Amino acid sequence: MSPSPTPAVEPASPEAVRRAADLIRQGHLVAFPTETVYGLGADATNDRAVASIFAAKERPDFNPLIVHVPGGDEARHHVVVSDLGARLIDAFWPGPLTLVLRRRDDCRLSRLVSAGLDTAAVRAPSHSVGRALLEACGRPVAAPSANRSGRISPTTADHVLANWPASDDPDEDRPRPTLIIDAGPCPVGLESTVVDATGEQAVILRHGGTSRETIERVVGAVLEARGDDAATPRSPGMMERHYAPAKALRLNADAARDGEVLIGFGPDAPADALNLSPTADLTEAAARLFDLLHRADADPAQSIAVMPIPDTGLGRAINDRLDRASRGEDRP
Numbered sequence: 001m002s003p004s005p006t007p008a009v010e011p012a013s014p015e016a017v018r019r020a021a022d023l024i025r026q027g028h029l030v031a032f033p034t035e036t037v038y039g040l041g042a043d044a045t046n047d048r049a050v051a052s053i054f055a056a057k058e059r060p061d062f063n064p065l066i067v068h069v070p071g072g073d074e075a076r077h078h079v080v081v082s083d084l085g086a087r088l089i090d091a092f093w094p095g096p097l098t099l100v101l102r103r104r105d106d107c108r109l110s111r112l113v114s115a116g117l118d119t120a121a122v123r124a125p126s127h128s129v130g131r132a133l134l135e136a137c138g139r140p141v142a143a144p145s146a147n148r149s150g151r152i153s154p155t156t157a158d159h160v161l162a163n164w165p166a167s168d169d170p171d172e173d174r175p176r177p178t179l180i181i182d183a184g185p186c187p188v189g190l191e192s193t194v195v196d197a198t199g200e201q202a203v204i205l206r207h208g209g210t211s212r213e214t215i216e217r218v219v220g221a222v223l224e225a226r227g228d229d230a231a232t233p234r235s236p237g238m239m240e241r242h243y244a245p246a247k248a249l250r251l252n253a254d255a256a257r258d259g260e261v262l263i264g265f266g267p268d269a270p271a272d273a274l275n276l277s278p279t280a281d282l283t284e285a286a287a288r289l290f291d292l293l294h295r296a297d298a299d300p301a302q303s304i305a306v307m308p309i310p311d312t313g314l315g316r317a318i319n320d321r322l323d324r325a326s327r328g329e330d331r332p
């Protein structure tokens with residue numbers, strides 16, 4: 001396999017923004033500036049493109065991603081905006097505040113951006129270049145910070161580029177951003193604050209560019225889900241939970257036993273299995289994982305069996321998620 005080329009870096013301009021928007025619509029990854037940090041963006045409605053974000057970041061697990069939109073009107077196409085959400089949008093958008101809200105029943109966002117949850121995190125960035133890209137693209141854009149897993153969030157285009165240096169390794173086929181739009185340093189330099197706005201009281205899931213005090217001036221007292229000290233008790237239901245099937249799940253199965261529905265992988269899977277990827281392509285498998293888990297959960301079968309998945313590349317994130325599901329860790 002030939003190595004992916006080094007990302008092109010282009011100074012922000014209307015042409016660069018148009019090219020970036022085309023690339024995103026075609027399923028490519030583009031790194032772009034927001035007021036907080038540079039994001040690694042992909043079409044949030046394209047499962048494969050979203051899966052390639054995780055592959056590019058070499059994430060060993062699937063965390064839900066933030067979906068970027070121009071504003072509240074576009075957010076309403078994808079999520080149910082609660083009264084609380086509407087007040088926060090009016091006060092803080094565009095800006096460094098992300099809202100976790102329920103996915104609409106007809107939501108077309110990839111299930112992978114929500115890591116299978118029935119919520120999605122949405123935000124409208126205030127950076128003029130980021131906004132121009134979202135407008136030109138006409139699609140919701142999923143974007144975590146544009147760095148490889150475990151590295152520091154990038155606040156300049158050079159930081160982004162340093163995460164994807166040229167490789168001499170002929171086996172190196174990790175996805176990379178095709179284009180990096182350079183608009184200089186990000187003014188905030190710190191990620192957005194993430195607030196769960198599904199209920200009546202705001203719950204801060206991650207501190208960031210919008211302070212707790214500013215939020216409280218608009219919506220009153222907020223809770224914090226992160227508190228590890230006794231003074232901030234963790235209430236059940238407030239923590240970010242990962243999607244897990246309600247049914248028991250058996251790993252490394254080669255066939256379904258009585259009462260099981262089989263999730264298969266690769267060309268040798270039985271024809272009636274829910275196949276993550278008939279061609280054994282891990283990006284496709286990641287893109288379909290949560291959809292097939294939901295379908296297996298809705299199947300009349302009592303429990304779920306899953307065939308072995310290779311533990312390389314995105315396979316590690318897939319196995320991490322399946323492993324927790326088999327141990328019942330995230331079960332509601």
Ligand code: TXA
Nearest residue numbers: 036038039064065066119120121143144145191192240
């Ligand atoms: O400033 C930012 O927010 C940057 C720029 C690029 O916009 N983006 C960013 O995205 O930091 P990301 O994907 O790295 O951060 C996502 C955060 C994580 O803490 C994740 O757990 C939380 O948002 N999150 C996303 N969806 C969620 C959901 N449905 N429920 C709970 N938490 C969610």
Ligand code: MG
Nearest residue numbers: 144145146153
């Ligand atoms: Mg990050």
